Amino acid sequence: MTSELEDKSLRYRRAQSVTKAEEITAKENKARSLQFDKPLHKPRDSLFSWSSQFTNFTGLVNWGFLMLSIGGLRLFLENILKYGIRVNPLEWIIVLTGYNDGNKHQYPSIILLIFSVVPAVTSLLIEKAIAVDIISEKIGIGCQITNILFVITLPVVVLYYKGPEFSFVGISTVCMIYLIIFLKLWSYTQTNHWCRSGMKGKQAKNKLRRQSLSAPNWNKLIHAEHEQSFDEDKNDAIAAARLVKYPDNLNLKDLFYFLLAPTLCYELNFPRTTRIRKRFLVKRLLEVIFGVHLVLALFQQWMIPSVTNSVDPFTDMDPIKITERLLKLSVPNHLIWLFFFYLCFHSFLNLMGELLHFADRKFYADWWNANNISVFWSTWNLPVHMWAVRHVYIPITQMGYSKVAASTVVFFISAFFHEYLVSVPLQMFRIWAFLGMMVQPPLAVISRWAEIRLGARWGNIMVWASLILGQPLAIMMYYHDYAIAHFKPIQE
Amino acid sequence: MTSELEDKSLRYRRAQSVTKAEEITAKENKARSLQFDKPLHKPRDSLFSWSSQFTNFTGLVNWGFLMLSIGGLRLFLENILKYGIRVNPLEWIIVLTGYNDGNKHQYPSIILLIFSVVPAVTSLLIEKAIAVDIISEKIGIGCQITNILFVITLPVVVLYYKGPEFSFVGISTVCMIYLIIFLKLWSYTQTNHWCRSGMKGKQAKNKLRRQSLSAPNWNKLIHAEHEQSFDEDKNDAIAAARLVKYPDNLNLKDLFYFLLAPTLCYELNFPRTTRIRKRFLVKRLLEVIFGVHLVLALFQQWMIPSVTNSVDPFTDMDPIKITERLLKLSVPNHLIWLFFFYLCFHSFLNLMGELLHFADRKFYADWWNANNISVFWSTWNLPVHMWAVRHVYIPITQMGYSKVAASTVVFFISAFFHEYLVSVPLQMFRIWAFLGMMVQPPLAVISRWAEIRLGARWGNIMVWASLILGQPLAIMMYYHDYAIAHFKPIQE
Numbered sequence: 001m002t003s004e005l006e007d008k009s010l011r012y013r014r015a016q017s018v019t020k021a022e023e024i025t026a027k028e029n030k031a032r033s034l035q036f037d038k039p040l041h042k043p044r045d046s047l048f049s050w051s052s053q054f055t056n057f058t059g060l061v062n063w064g065f066l067m068l069s070i071g072g073l074r075l076f077l078e079n080i081l082k083y084g085i086r087v088n089p090l091e092w093i094i095v096l097t098g099y100n101d102g103n104k105h106q107y108p109s110i111i112l113l114i115f116s117v118v119p120a121v122t123s124l125l126i127e128k129a130i131a132v133d134i135i136s137e138k139i140g141i142g143c144q145i146t147n148i149l150f151v152i153t154l155p156v157v158v159l160y161y162k163g164p165e166f167s168f169v170g171i172s173t174v175c176m177i178y179l180i181i182f183l184k185l186w187s188y189t190q191t192n193h194w195c196r197s198g199m200k201g202k203q204a205k206n207k208l209r210r211q212s213l214s215a216p217n218w219n220k221l222i223h224a225e226h227e228q229s230f231d232e233d234k235n236d237a238i239a240a241a242r243l244v245k246y247p248d249n250l251n252l253k254d255l256f257y258f259l260l261a262p263t264l265c266y267e268l269n270f271p272r273t274t275r276i277r278k279r280f281l282v283k284r285l286l287e288v289i290f291g292v293h294l295v296l297a298l299f300q301q302w303m304i305p306s307v308t309n310s311v312d313p314f315t316d317m318d319p320i321k322i323t324e325r326l327l328k329l330s331v332p333n334h335l336i337w338l339f340f341f342y343l344c345f346h347s348f349l350n351l352m353g354e355l356l357h358f359a360d361r362k363f364y365a366d367w368w369n370a371n372n373i374s375v376f377w378s379t380w381n382l383p384v385h386m387w388a389v390r391h392v393y394i395p396i397t398q399m400g401y402s403k404v405a406a407s408t409v410v411f412f413i414s415a416f417f418h419e420y421l422v423s424v425p426l427q428m429f430r431i432w433a434f435l436g437m438m439v440q441p442p443l444a445v446i447s448r449w450a451e452i453r454l455g456a457r458w459g460n461i462m463v464w465a466s467l468i469l470g471q472p473l474a475i476m477m478y479y480h481d482y483a484i485a486h487f488k489p490i491q492e
Numbered sequence: 493m494t495s496e497l498e499d500k501s502l503r504y505r506r507a508q509s510v511t512k513a514e515e516i517t518a519k520e521n522k523a524r525s526l527q528f529d530k531p532l533h534k535p536r537d538s539l540f541s542w543s544s545q546f547t548n549f550t551g552l553v554n555w556g557f558l559m560l561s562i563g564g565l566r567l568f569l570e571n572i573l574k575y576g577i578r579v580n581p582l583e584w585i586i587v588l589t590g591y592n593d594g595n596k597h598q599y600p601s602i603i604l605l606i607f608s609v610v611p612a613v614t615s616l617l618i619e620k621a622i623a624v625d626i627i628s629e630k631i632g633i634g635c636q637i638t639n640i641l642f643v644i645t646l647p648v649v650v651l652y653y654k655g656p657e658f659s660f661v662g663i664s665t666v667c668m669i670y671l672i673i674f675l676k677l678w679s680y681t682q683t684n685h686w687c688r689s690g691m692k693g694k695q696a697k698n699k700l701r702r703q704s705l706s707a708p709n710w711n712k713l714i715h716a717e718h719e720q721s722f723d724e725d726k727n728d729a730i731a732a733a734r735l736v737k738y739p740d741n742l743n744l745k746d747l748f749y750f751l752l753a754p755t756l757c758y759e760l761n762f763p764r765t766t767r768i769r770k771r772f773l774v775k776r777l778l779e780v781i782f783g784v785h786l787v788l789a790l791f792q793q794w795m796i797p798s799v800t801n802s803v804d805p806f807t808d809m810d811p812i813k814i815t816e817r818l819l820k821l822s823v824p825n826h827l828i829w830l831f832f833f834y835l836c837f838h839s840f841l842n843l844m845g846e847l848l849h850f851a852d853r854k855f856y857a858d859w860w861n862a863n864n865i866s867v868f869w870s871t872w873n874l875p876v877h878m879w880a881v882r883h884v885y886i887p888i889t890q891m892g893y894s895k896v897a898a899s900t901v902v903f904f905i906s907a908f909f910h911e912y913l914v915s916v917p918l919q920m921f922r923i924w925a926f927l928g929m930m931v932q933p934p935l936a937v938i939s940r941w942a943e944i945r946l947g948a949r950w951g952n953i954m955v956w957a958s959l960i961l962g963q964p965l966a967i968m969m970y971y972h973d974y975a976i977a978h979f980k981p982i983q984e
Contacts, residue, residue, distance in 0.1 A: 031732035032761050036690025037683045040882060041755065043763040043851035047858060048838045049772075059860035062952045064556045067823070070960060071563045074819035077812055191529045198528025240523035263533065269524050271535040280541075320569055327566035331559070346540045359535035366539060368551035390532060460554045468562060 075331065083305050087297045108162055109170030112155065116181050119151045123185045124255050127192050131247040137196065144189040151182045156424055163427060172425040179417060183387055184259060187266040190391055195246035195268070243269045261358050262349035264387035271359035281354045287347035295339050302332040310476050311483045329472040337471060345381070371451045371459035373444040373466060388414065411441065422478065428485065432477040436470060567823065575797050579789045600654050601662030604647065608673050611643045615677045616747045619684050623739035629688070636681040643674045648916055655919060664917040671909060675879055676751060679758040682883055687738035687760070735761045753850050754841035756879040763851035773846045779839035787831050794824040802968050803975045821964040829963060837873070863943045863951035865936040865958060880906070903933065914970065920977065924969040928962060 032039045045052040123144060130140035155174050159166060166174075244254070249268045258266050310325040345363045353361050365379035378385050388410045396406040415437030422433040443466055451459030524531045537544040615636060622632035647666050651658060658666075736746070741760045750758050802817040837855045845853050857871035870877050880902045888898040907929030914925040935958055943951030 031735055032759075032763075034732065035735065035760060036687045036738070037758070037760045038686060038882065039759040039761065040757060040878060041759055041763050041852035042854075043765070044854040046838055046842055046853040046855060048834070049842070049853070054858070056858060056861060059858070059862070059952050059956070061553055061556075062949060063860065063956050064553070064560055066953055066956050066960065067826075068556055068560055068563070070819055070822060071560070074816060074823075077816040077819065081812065081816060194530055195528045240526065243523055243527065246528070265532060266529070267524075267531040267533055268527060268529045269531065271521070271524075271533050273535070320573065324566060324569035324573060327562055327569065330562060331566075334559075342540070346538055350538055350541070360533035361538040361541070362534075362536040363538060366546070366548060366551070368555065369548060370551070386532060390530065457554060460551050461558055464551070464555050464558045468558065 072331075079302055079305075083301070086301045086305070088300065089293070089296075091300070092293075092296050108158065108165050109167070109174050112158060112174045113177060115154075116151075116177055119147055120181060120185065120255060120259055121252070122147050123188060124250060124252065127189070128247075128250050130192075130196070131250055137193075141189075141193070144185075148182050148185050148189070151178055151185065152420075154178065159424060159427065168425055172421075175421055175424050179420065180264070181259070183264045183384075184266070187264055187387060187391055188255070188258065190395075191266040191268075192246065192250070199246065257356065260352065261356055262352045262363065262383065263358070263360065264383045265390050272357045273354075273359045274357075276354055276357070281351065284347045284351040284354065288343065288351060291339060291343040291347055295336055295343065298332060298336050298339070303329075303336060306332055307475065307479050311480055315480070315484070326469065326472055326476065329476065330468050333472045333475060334468045337467075341380070349383075369460065370463045371456045372447040373440060373463055374448065376463045376467070377440065377444075384414075411437070426478060426482060428478070428481060430478065430481055432474050432481075436474045564823075571794055571797075575793070578793045578797070580792065581785070581788075583792070584785075584788050600650065600657050601659070601666050604650060604666045605669060607646075608643075608669060611639055612673060612677065612747060612751055613744070614639050615680060616742060616744065619681070620739075620742050622684075622688070623742055629685075633681075633685070636677075640674050640677045640681070643670055643677065644912075646670065651916060651919065660917055664913075667913055667916050671913065672756070673751070675756045675876075676758065679756055679879060679883055680747070680750065682887075683758040683760075684738065684742070691738065749848065752844065753848055754844045754855065754875065755850070755852065756875045757882050764849045765846075765851045766849075768846055768849070773843065776839045776843040776846065780835065780843060783831060783835040783839055787828055787835065790824060790828050790831070795821075795828060798824060799967065799971045803972055807972070807976075818961065818964055818968065821968060822960050825964045825967060826960045829959075833872070841875075861952065862955045863948045864939040865932060865955055866940070868955045868959070869932065869936075876906075903929070918970060918974060920970070920973060922970065922973055924966050924973075928966045 047054040126135075126140055126143045126147065129135045130137060135143070155171070155178050159171060246268065257270075261270065263270075306325075306329045310322075310329060341364075349363045350361055352358070363382050365382060367376050367380035370376040370379055392410050392413060393406045396409055397403060415434050418437050419431065419434040423429050443462075447459050447462040447466075450462050521534065539546040618627075618632055618635045618639065621627045622629060627635070647663070647670050651663060738760065749762075753762065755762075798817075798821045802814075802821060833856075841855045842853055844850070855874050857874060859868050859872040862868040862871055884902050884905060885898045888901055889895060907926050910929050911923065911926040915921050935954075939951050939954040939958075942954050
């Protein structure tokens with residue numbers, strides 16, 4: 001206690017002496033400035049000293065982006081010097097159309113793409129049959145499940161028997177389109193089912209309300225639109241009356257609109273725009289055309305040499321070389337992914353939306369600001385995210401299961417489809433893509449921890465790091481196995 | 493006029509129809525949400541569309557720094573794989589001390605460094621002689637000018653006769669130290685001259701005031717400090733009385749304090765700190781020790797191979813290869829420069845300042861935020877900047893010349909000393925460094941234009957670009973000429 005008091009008095013005296021010292025210093029400075037030696041030194045701290053409390057380092061952001069540009073430009077020049085110009089648009093035409101591709105022609109891919117209309121129309125016919133009570137609800141749902149399972153297995157089966165006739169780009173396109181149709185038909189079936197259950201539920205529970213909402217009443221209100229002044233309620237009623245109602249939606253035009261629309265979630269009444277903005281349309285179209293060429297050029301010039309060079313270090317299992325290759329590959333891979341993201345999710349989907357008067361253009365949220373992996377996965381691909389929430393997550397939780405169980409199911413479905421999109425075209429059933437998805441939940445926990453403990457910035461950095469480094473790792477794994485399997489004699 | 497009105501009414505009608513459309517949309521959305529198909533689409537814009545007015549891209553800053561780190565790590569690994577570990581601390585000892593350096597031993601450098609005391613003491617003796625009227629002011633100034641010209645020419649002359657006995661590091665150190673002594677003695681002489689002129693001017697003009705400031709009065713006031721209560725004026729007077737006044741400053745202790753102090757501008761009364769902060773001192777000391785090793789390691793491992801590899805492209809004059817080499821060299825060069833800057837201007841000068849109780853630690857301002865080249869040059873090296881302003885710029889403008897003339901003179905002196913520090917140790921009188929300084933004024937004009945026209949960010953980017961790319965260009969020029977001159981037989 002005594003020592004504490006002493007300590008306090010000592011500190012007080014010190015503080016006083018400091019103040020006195022400062023006062024004397026101020027006086028001295030005043031006196032110094034009256035001398036003839038033109039003094040210019042003042043007691044000051046260096047900016048990097050904590051005591052200076054200086055924090056303006058905004059110039060360093062410009063420095064960072066400049067260093068990045070310089071690094072990128074150098075990599076570009078190094079690439080040109082090392083490999084020459086490898087971009088060959090003729091090859092793209094061959095790859096994209098399959099023309100002149102030796103014994104691998106694209107006909108099976110094109111036939112499969114055209115055939116994808118069949119399961120879609122089948123789905124509509126089954127819905128129609130349920131709606132007009134030709135088949136029962138239970139049998140109808142059984143047919144629909146068989147139909148969508150058929151959609152997802154067809155590419156696998158065809159590839160098994162006719163594999164050598166497909167090109168890699170051809171079968172990749174087929175897998176992607178069939179997966180999208182699978183998701184869309186799932187949504188179509190389930191939404192129509194909801195409409196039927198909703199209407200039945202209403203009929204059973206609320207006879208009075210059903211009466212007031214029945215078709216004749218609506219017709220009367222529509223007539224009212226042309227007759228007299230509107231009040232608020234009537235306005236509402238008219239708006240509701242304009243909407244398509246089940247089962248009027250079960251027609252080919254509605255189905256094909258949904259299949260082409262930039263969404264995976266079916267609705268009876270999509271929000272619509274009133275006009276097509278021509279400047280917007282032309283911009284998106286030009287972005288798609290130039291973007292595809294840019295991505296193909298980057299792929300041919302930068303990605304393929306990097307991946308090819310990465311096989312040997314992986315076979316040798318030299319950790320430093322593997323890391324160096326991984327880091328080298330991560331730059332072109334990440335840039336191509338960024339271009340690809342913009343191309344698909346902004347240019348292409350907006351183009352489709354504008355053409356189809358589809359008003360909901362939120363195809364992505366601000367995933368670049370995501371502070372943990374979970375936020376990233378729920379913001380970067382909104383069509384799939386919205387589909388998973390509406391058609392898997394919410395139904396499972398409403399069935400009484402926990403949120404964790406619902407999340408796990410969503411996760412496994414997502415992991416399965418990632419593997420589907422990679423393994424089927426490569427005809428190699430490895431589990432790298434599946435494993436890549438499976439490490440996401442632990443990563444999400446770690447990044448959430450980083451966000452809370454180290455601050456939002458570190459969470460965001462973890463998200464970017466997993467994105468920049470995770471993809472090339474998976475690509476190298478696959479390419480390594482692919483090269484071992486296909487080029488073994490050439491390599492030795 | 494009519495068309496304008498029409499245009500207006502058209503716009504008004506359009507705006508009205510948009511509002512009406514929005515109103516209907518809102519009603520429709522409300523009606524849609526009452527349907528059974530669980531709709532989730534809303535009319536929304538994509539975030540990248542201008543119409544979304546979304547501007548939060550903070551995550552991209554983290555992305556930039558992460559990409560930079562990944563690029564840096566890859567360069568590090570690539571370097572290790574390509575060249576192995578080249579860091580050899582034994583070599584540093586040889587280079588720094590000259591021990592075991594074959595026929596090149598460091599004795600002449602060390603003798604020259606010790607000899608630098610002689611011109612400093614000579615300068616003090618001349619000042620003393622002027623102060624006690626042994627020699628006239630005019631002759632004294634003549635002697636001082638001869639003395640400082642001797643300081644700056646001595647290394648050149650010694651090197652001319654004894655060149656082969658010097659190591660590169662030895663002669664570089666000698667040149668740097670002699671240049672610093674040259675600048676310090678210039679300041680010492682000029683400041684003492686100001687004191688004499690000031691006092692003479694006062695004696696002539698204001699006899700009354702001189703009386704009240706004469707030494708006996710000051711002594712009385714000092715006694716007063718111990719006798720009675722102080723009032724404001726007396727406090728001021730005491731502070732002034734504590735100051736050293738000309739010619740009491742002309743002694744060896746004062747001279748050596750100035751020679752060691754981290755400043756180039758002489759003053760009779762430097763601001764002083766009251767104590768040495770031990771933690772601060774230890775931190776700066778450790779920074780200096782580790783920093784020197786880091787810079788040497790980077791130099792040996794990264795810089796020397798890059799520079800060596802750059803000779804051939806320069807000889808071949810292949811523009812793509814030259815650019816690639818330049819960009820490759822710019823990264824290690826810039827990082828070494830940044831470390832060197834911190835090491836010299838923060839760690840070392842603060843260490844000296846702390847040891848000498850020197851209170852003015854503003855050795856640099858926030859040059860990293862500089863929005864044009866002129867601001868950069870007046871903020872990155874404050875000791876030299878303050879010297880140039882106090883001892884060249886202001887005297888020239890006070891002599892009646894324009895500011896442009898004064899700036900030009902400062903510039904030429906600066907360019908000359910840059911060339912001096914490079915050409916003398918390399919024993920090659922090229923003009924690359926001089927030219928490098930000479931392009932600064934046009935660059936300053938361009939960056940000022942960029943700042944005003946394109947915004948502060950672009951000015952700052954120009955400053956960084958000139959810093960990152962300008963230095964390696966000059967280094968490659970010199971190394972190319974040096975290699976041509978010295979290694980011709982080995983190269984062929």
